[in-house]
Amino acid sequence: MPAWYPSADAARIAARISTDGLHAHLEALDRIARRNGGTRATGSTGDAATVDYVAGVLAEAGYTPTFQRLDVPVYIDPGGNQLAVLGPGGRTFEDGRDFRALIYSAAGTVEGPVVAVGWDPRATSPGGPSCTAADFAGIPRGAIVLVGPGNCWRLYTVLAAQEAGAAAVVAASPWSGPGEVRRVTLIQPAEIHIPAMAASREVGEALAAAAAARRSVRLVTTGRTESREVRTVLAELPGTDPDRVVIVGSHLDSSMEGPGMVDDGTGVATLLELARAAAGERPAATIRFAFWAAEEIGLYGSIAYITSPSRDTQEDIVAYLNADMLGSPNGIRGVYQEAAAARGSDAISAAFAADLEANDLAWEPVDLGGGADNEPFTRIGVPTGGLFSGATGVLTPAQAQRYGGQAGRPLDPCYHLACDGLANVDETRLTELAGSFARIALGLAFASDS
Numbered sequence: 001m002p003a004w005y006p007s008a009d010a011a012r013i014a015a016r017i018s019t020d021g022l023h024a025h026l027e028a029l030d031r032i033a034r035r036n037g038g039t040r041a042t043g044s045t046g047d048a049a050t051v052d053y054v055a056g057v058l059a060e061a062g063y064t065p066t067f068q069r070l071d072v073p074v075y076i077d078p079g080g081n082q083l084a085v086l087g088p089g090g091r092t093f094e095d096g097r098d099f100r101a102l103i104y105s106a107a108g109t110v111e112g113p114v115v116a117v118g119w120d121p122r123a124t125s126p127g128g129p130s131c132t133a134a135d136f137a138g139i140p141r142g143a144i145v146l147v148g149p150g151n152c153w154r155l156y157t158v159l160a161a162q163e164a165g166a167a168a169v170v171a172a173s174p175w176s177g178p179g180e181v182r183r184v185t186l187i188q189p190a191e192i193h194i195p196a197m198a199a200s201r202e203v204g205e206a207l208a209a210a211a212a213a214r215r216s217v218r219l220v221t222t223g224r225t226e227s228r229e230v231r232t233v234l235a236e237l238p239g240t241d242p243d244r245v246v247i248v249g250s251h252l253d254s255s256m257e258g259p260g261m262v263d264d265g266t267g268v269a270t271l272l273e274l275a276r277a278a279a280g281e282r283p284a285a286t287i288r289f290a291f292w293a294a295e296e297i298g299l300y301g302s303i304a305y306i307t308s309p310s311r312d313t314q315e316d317i318v319a320y321l322n323a324d325m326l327g328s329p330n331g332i333r334g335v336y337q338e339a340a341a342a343r344g345s346d347a348i349s350a351a352f353a354a355d356l357e358a359n360d361l362a363w364e365p366v367d368l369g370g371g372a373d374n375e376p377f378t379r380i381g382v383p384t385g386g387l388f389s390g391a392t393g394v395l396t397p398a399q400a401q402r403y404g405g406q407a408g409r410p411l412d413p414c415y416h417l418a419c420d421g422l423a424n425v426d427e428t429r430l431t432e433l434a435g436s437f438a439r440i441a442l443g444l445a446f447a448s449d450s
């Protein structure tokens with residue numbers, strides 16, 4: 001347990017954070033999404049309105065928000081993508097319900113034989129073969145490849161299939177029903193030269209049957225990628241020691257499909273309430289609030305921040321704490337405990353654990369594996385920590401005992417879907433986790449030598 005925990009200053013200030021205060025921000029963000037086509041995805045008008053809202057709240061609380069502008073590749077999907085099994089008894093699937101183009105998929109029309117690589121409809125977790133070139137050895141040139149979820153970023157699956165001569169990739173998920181198809185990002189648009197889609201279990205089964213019967217499949221993708229300027233919002237509460245900084249972060253952008261209330265409206269609301277609660281206080285270390293741009297398409301905002309030439313490298317970043325998904329409706333209370341985390345991160349995890357226990361709140365360790373905005377900080381050796389309420393995983397019976405909720409159901413059934421609206425947020429969980437997040441951030445900042 002670090003010497004700075006518990007901290008009386010931290011407890012006093014964090015006590016000002018309320019469910020009502022958090023809710024007001026979620027309501028504002030939800031209204032922004034509804035007025036902008038149902039999304040606050042990076043580069044969209046809803047994203048720009050989110051930036052303005054966050055900067056406005058910070059200014060009203062007495063801060064001077066600044067912006068880091070960056071150009072990012074925004075994927076535009078105009079719709080009209082197609083996927084069909086050809087021939088007698090063939091089948092046409094529905095864009096958005098049964099499949100979606102992955103972010104940065106190449107546009108194109110492909111017709112040809114389909115080959116299944118390790119597709120297993122009974123799989124209950126990622127791990128099938130689809131992550132290395134060897135997994136695709138021997139596929140016919142020009143084949144459409146059906147894969148299940150591998151234990152790697154989809155980028156690597158598509159690169160490996162592309163390298164092996166595949167003409168297109170359909171990544172189906174055995175646990176996605178109709179309307180539950182989530183597109184992930186392929187992160188590096190310049191590397192992707194073939195169409196790539198996410199698809200439901202039903203599509204996976206139909207394509208596997210087509211592969212067995214040597215039937216052809218036709219697919220069309222229509223998306224394009226264009227460069228747009230987006231903004232990260234930064235603000236700070238000056239400490240008495242100008243060279244030590246605690247950075248807290250959440251991401252501004254939603255997925256392309258929905259309003260992003262749990263992901264990451266809950267993190268944004270938490271940081272805004274922390275900023276309001278701490279306004280006028282004078283901690284030892286500066287607290288810098290970071291509202292990242294373009295997380296969902298590949299951590300572009302946080303990476304741009306740590307690699308920015310204007311970043312003051314003389315300062316000591318005491319810690320980076322990430323608030324991304326804090327109110328999942330069937331969720332958990334996860335404390336970052338990451339295998340790759342930099343030295344000093346253990347003390348932060350221990351403080352979160354002690355704080356949750358002191359508040360009679362069950363918790364468990366989580367490792368997001370480099371998929372969130374703490375990763376760039378890990379890369380430069382900064383101690384990191386954070387809280388997480390759950391995304392695509394399924395609540396186990398043991399977890400249901402600890403946290404309540406429905407075993408066998410997803411932690412967040414609306415993760416990256418249109419239904420991630422206000423009704424998707426568990427505001428009790430959010431209030432609990434926001435309070436803990438604030439106590440640890442403030443505890444670090446008020447410590448004279450954390």
Ligand SMILES: [Zn+2]
Pocket residue numbers: 251263264295324325
């Ligand atoms: Zn997120």
